Each structure stands twice: as structure tokens, then as C-alpha cells.
Amino acid sequence: MDTAAAPTATDRSQTAPVAVVTGASRGLGLELARALARDGWQLVITARNTAELAAAEAELAAVTKVAAPAGSVVDDDHRERLAEAAAALGGASLLVNNASTLTGYDLDGAPLPALADFPLPGLLETFEVNVLGPIALTQLLLPQLRVRRGAVLNVSSDAAVEAYPGWGGYGASKAALDHASAVLAAEEPAIAVWAVDPGDMRTRMHQEAFPGEDISDRPLPATVVPALLGLLRDRPAAGRYRAADLAAVAPAAVDLPAAGTRPATAAPTAAGE
Numbered sequence: 001m002d003t004a005a006a007p008t009a010t011d012r013s014q015t016a017p018v019a020v021v022t023g024a025s026r027g028l029g030l031e032l033a034r035a036l037a038r039d040g041w042q043l044v045i046t047a048r049n050t051a052e053l054a055a056a057e058a059e060l061a062a063v064t065k066v067a068a069p070a071g072s073v074v075d076d077d078h079r080e081r082l083a084e085a086a087a088a089l090g091g092a093s094l095l096v097n098n099a100s101t102l103t104g105y106d107l108d109g110a111p112l113p114a115l116a117d118f119p120l121p122g123l124l125e126t127f128e129v130n131v132l133g134p135i136a137l138t139q140l141l142l143p144q145l146r147v148r149r150g151a152v153l154n155v156s157s158d159a160a161v162e163a164y165p166g167w168g169g170y171g172a173s174k175a176a177l178d179h180a181s182a183v184l185a186a187e188e189p190a191i192a193v194w195a196v197d198p199g200d201m202r203t204r205m206h207q208e209a210f211p212g213e214d215i216s217d218r219p220l221p222a223t224v225v226p227a228l229l230g231l232l233r234d235r236p237a238a239g240r241y242r243a244a245d246l247a248a249v250a251p252a253a254v255d256l257p258a259a260g261t262r263p264a265t266a267a268p269t270a271a272g273e
């Protein structure tokens with residue numbers, strides 16, 4: 001038997017960094033998960049719809065090691081499962097809070113509600129999915145992230161800073177997520193914390209926001225991924241970024257002294273949480 005054989009895929013995955021990506025069954029989350037898998041990350045992905053999540057898991061598992069528990073980010077037990085799955089893979093170096101809701105209920109072709117008429121249960125769910133869930137999941141993963149000098153990427157929106165009629169619930173929740181991101185960055189110097197507005201993308205969420213409208217002119221979510229990977233590679237200061245601006249500065253950032261020496265976020269340094 002050849003004892004000097006090259007490391008197997010399993011051996012390599014034991015040292016590969018771990019990313020937790022919520023809402024990774026489709027849209028931006030799935031495209032980012034695909035790119036991270038190609039770059040050698042192990043993944044913990046989640047979403048509520050079991051069939052869509054299983055399809056994403058099957059695809060990603062051909063490339064890297066994946067755990068894919070189905071459930072909602074508002075569910076306490078489910079968030080615990082995600083943190084445990086990340087620890088079982090070696091510990092998270094990256095959390096991407098990407099899962100999100102427009103209104104907290106199925107719009108079913110209806111327009112986004114004005115604040116005057118916003119159903120309060122939907123408003124509560126909007127804040128639970130878009131703000132409370134991400135903060136609570138961050139709390140659980142912080143011990144893993146701190147020891148690896150990891151990163152939290154919170155997916156924001158231009159609706160957090162622009163006052164679009166109908167976008168009051170979603171926009172207010174994303175503004176709250178932005179502010180929580182800024183405070184977390186001030187409190188947690190060992191990790192990087194970014195809020196990123198990806199810009200308009202041709203996804204199910206976007207179609208639901210514009211029922212009956214042709215959204216084929218919006219860019220596909222895959223076009224945003226290089227900017228997010230550039231963020232991980234270049235590790236700029238904590239803050240709020242627009243993906244469009246990151247894409248514009250990413251090529252120049254390659255010349256910075258630290259560039260090229262840090263593969264994505266810092267490599268895992270310890271395990272066991």
C-alpha cells in the first residue's frame with residue numbers, strides 16, 4: 001500500500017475554512033455558495049423549502065463538503081443546528097446573513113403594502129427574518145468566528161437608505177441590519193463585519209416585488225458574486241458597501257501589500273466550539 005499518497009478530498013476538506021450561508025437554495029445565496037465551494041470552502045447552507053435546498057446541497061456536495069439543514073432563521077432550534085453543523089465541519093470563518101423576506105407573508109401577486117396598511121404580523125416577521133435572525137445567528141457563531149479572525153457579511157439593500165413607497169417594512173429592517181452591522185464591527189475588533197447592498201438582481205424576490213413586470217433587464221445574481229469574493233479576499237475595513245462600488249475597486253486592491261497572502265478570510269486557527 002502506498003503510504004505517501006496525496007491527500008484525499010476528505011483530508012483537504014478537514015483544513016478548508018467553513019462558511020455558513022443562509023438563503024442559499026436559490027438567488028444570490030446559491031450563487032455565492034457555488035463560488036465559495038469552487039474556492040475550496042466547506043459550507044453550511046440553509047433555507048426553508050426542503051426540495052430546493054436538497055437540490056442545492058446535491059449540486060454543491062459534488063464540489064465540497066456541505067451540511068444543509070432546512071428551516072427558518074427565525075427558529076431558535078434551527079439556528080442552533082446551523083452553529084452545530086459549522087462546528088462539526090471545523091468551525092465557521094464566515095457567516096453570510098443573506099436570507100430575507102420582503103413582507104413576512106406571501107404577496108401572491110399583490111403590491112408591496114404602504115406602511116399605513118402594513119399587516120403587523122407581516123411586519124413582525126419581516127424584522128424577525130431580516131434583523132433578529134441574523135443577529136441571533138451571529139451571536140451563536142461569534143465564538144467560532146473570533147478564534148479564526150473570521151467575517152460576517154450581512155446582505156443589505158438600497159431600500160435601507162432610499163425612501164421607496166411600499167418598501168417601508170423591508171427598508172426599515174435592512175436599515176436596522178445595517179446599524180447592527182456597524183455596532184457589531186465596533187464591538188468585535190477580531191472579526192470583519194460588512195453590510196453589502198448587492199443592487200437589483202433578477203431573482204424570485206425581485207420578481208415578487210415587481211409582480212407582472214418584465215425584470216429580464218436586471219443583472220443575474222452571479223454578476224454580484226465577484227464583488228463579494230473581492231471583499232473576502234481584500235478584507236477592507238468594516239462598513240457598508242455597494243457591490244457596484246466594490247466591483248469597481250476590486251482589481252486595484254490586488255496590488256495592496258496584504259493581497260494574495262490571505263486566502264479569503266483568515267484560515268481556521270482552532271477548533272472545538
Ligand SMILES: NC(=O)c1ccc[n+]([C@@H]2O[C@H](COP(=O)([O-])OP(=O)(O)OC[C@H]3O[C@@H](n4cnc5c(N)ncnc54)[C@H](OP(=O)(O)O)[C@@H]3O)[C@@H](O)[C@H]2O)c1
Pocket residue numbers: 022023024025026027028029046047048049050052071072073074097098099100101129155156157158197198199200201202203204205206221
Ligand atoms: N434581488 C434583488 O434585487 C435584491 C436587491 C437588494 C437586496 N437583495 C437582498 O439579497 C439577498 C438575497 O435575495 P435574492 O434576491 O437572492 O432572493 P431569493 O432568490 O428569493 O432567495 C432568498 C433565499 O432566502 C431563503 N429564505 C427566505 N426566508 C427564509 C427564512 N425565514 N429562513 C431561511 N431562509 C429563508 C429562500 O429560501 P426559502 O424560501 O425556501 O426559505 C431563498 O433561499 C436578500 O438579503 C435580499 O434582501 C436582493
